Amino acid sequence: MGRRDVSRAVAVAVLVGAVALGGVDASAVGGHGPRTERVSAAPDGSQAVGGGSFNAAISPDGRYVAFDSEADNLVPGDDNDGPLVHDVFLRDRRTGTLRRINAPLGPGNADFATISADSRYVAFNAETAGEYHVYVYEIRTGRLERADLDMDAGFTGGETPALSADGRYVAFLGLQATVPPANEDFGRVYVRDRKTGTTRRASRTPAKEGRGYDWPRISADGSKVAYRERSRRGGGPGGERDWADIYLADLRTGEQRQIDTTADGRPATSGSTDPLISADGRYVAFNSAAKNIVPVPDEARSYVFVRDTRTGAVRRVDGIGGNQYATADAISPDGRRLLLRYSGVEYGLYVKDLRTGKDTLVSPGTDGKPRAATAGPDAMTPDGRAVVFESHLDDLVDGDTNHETDVFLRHVR
Numbered sequence: 437m438g439r440r441d442v443s444r445a446v447a448v449a450v451l452v453g454a455v456a457l458g459g460v461d462a463s464a465v466g467g468h469g470p471r472t473e474r475v476s477a478a479p480d481g482s483q484a485v486g487g488g489s490f491n492a493a494i495s496p497d498g499r500y501v502a503f504d505s506e507a508d509n510l511v512p513g514d515d516n517d518g519p520l521v522h523d524v525f526l527r528d529r530r531t532g533t534l535r536r537i538n539a540p541l542g543p544g545n546a547d548f549a550t551i552s553a554d555s556r557y558v559a560f561n562a563e564t565a566g567e568y569h570v571y572v573y574e575i576r577t578g579r580l581e582r583a584d585l586d587m588d589a590g591f592t593g594g595e596t597p598a599l600s601a602d603g604r605y606v607a608f609l610g611l612q613a614t615v616p617p618a619n620e621d622f623g624r625v626y627v628r629d630r631k632t633g634t635t636r637r638a639s640r641t642p643a644k645e646g647r648g649y650d651w652p653r654i655s656a657d658g659s660k661v662a663y664r665e666r667s668r669r670g671g672g673p674g675g676e677r678d679w680a681d682i683y684l685a686d687l688r689t690g691e692q693r694q695i696d697t698t699a700d701g702r703p704a705t706s707g708s709t710d711p712l713i714s715a716d717g718r719y720v721a722f723n724s725a726a727k728n729i730v731p732v733p734d735e736a737r738s739y740v741f742v743r744d745t746r747t748g749a750v751r752r753v754d755g756i757g758g759n760q761y762a763t764a765d766a767i768s769p770d771g772r773r774l775l776l777r778y779s780g781v782e783y784g785l786y787v788k789d790l791r792t793g794k795d796t797l798v799s800p801g802t803d804g805k806p807r808a809a810t811a812g813p814d815a816m817t818p819d820g821r822a823v824v825f826e827s828h829l830d831d832l833v834d835g836d837t838n839h840e841t842d843v844f845l846r847h848v849r
Contacts, residue, residue, distance in 0.1 A: 472845070475489075475492065488828070587637075609652060625639035649664065662713040740774065763776065765815060775823060821847065
C-alpha cells in the first residue's frame, strides 16, 4: 500500500468490528491475587481455533494486550485465511473488546506488535502487495499510518518496530529491495519522526563487508537506539567468533557506542544478541556467548549482561542457583527488572529483581511448577506485576484443549 494513511472512513470498520468479550474485565483495574488467564480467546470465551497465537505485548497500565494469531475465530468476518497467515489483535481488558487492527490493509501477514508507553499507539508489521511495511495504529481513532517511508535509495520496506513513549518516534529495520550497498547486508535501522514526517538512519556505517543491522529498541524520548550488528562470516572487533555486536546510537550527538565490551572497552570475543534498553537509555541488556565481558563460571554457555552506559559497569545476570541457562526477554523502564527465560535443569519465565536478586515465576502450570514459555521485549508492565507470554503447553490454565500455542497473562499479585 503506497499511501501514508488509511482513511478514517476505512478505519471505522475496525472500530465497528470491535467485539465484546463478555463485558468489563475487572482484572484490568483491580487485583485478585496471583493467577494466569488466557488472552487469545474467542469473543464468547471459547478457545482459539485455526492456529497459534504469538508475540504478545502489554501496555504499562495493563489495559491493552496486543498479539498476532493464525486463528480465524477471534472476531467475526476474519477473512484473512490461509496457511500460517497471522493477524494482529488488540484486546482492551477494561472494556472487554477485541479488534483485528490490520483489517483495513487487506490480505497478508501481520505480526510483531508493540504498544507505546502512553497506551495510545500500536506499531506492527504488515504484508501489503507482497512487501512488509511498518504501520502505526492509533487506538482511540483507529487511524493507520505507514512509518517505513523516506529511507535511503533501495530501501522500500520495514519490519520489527519499536515505539518511543509517546509514539512520536518509530525505530524499525529497513528492508532492501535492491542489491545491498558496499559492505552491507541484512538491512539498516531507521527512526521515523511522525511529527515532522522525517526519517533518519540510526545504525552505523559498517567498516567491513557483509555487515547488517536489526533488532532495534528505542528509549522513551526517542533519542537513543540500541541495535545489533551482525555478519555472516564473523570477524567482528572481538575476533573471528565475534559474529554479532550490540551498539547504542545517540541520535542527538551522533555517537555510536559498542555496548558488548569489557568495562575497560575491550570488545566481546563472541556473538551478542537481543538488545534491550531502559526508558532513559542508561541500561542496555543483551545476551552473549563471549567469555571476556566479565568472568564466567561455565565456558560452554551464554549469559545475560546488563551495561550501565553512565558508569561503564557491566553486570552478569545468572539464572536460578547460578547454573541455569538464561535469556533476557524484556527489561523494565527503570532497568531494575528483567524478564528472564530459563532453560537447563528446569524451564520457565521469571521476573528477576536486580536490586534484591529475587526471582518470581510467571509461567507456572496449574500445579504451580514452572512451564516452558517465550515472551517478547514488551511483555512486562513496569512494576513486573503483569507479564504476557506464549506457550504451547496445555496445563497453564484449566480447560486448554485446543492443542495450539496460546497467549497468556500472568498476574503476579
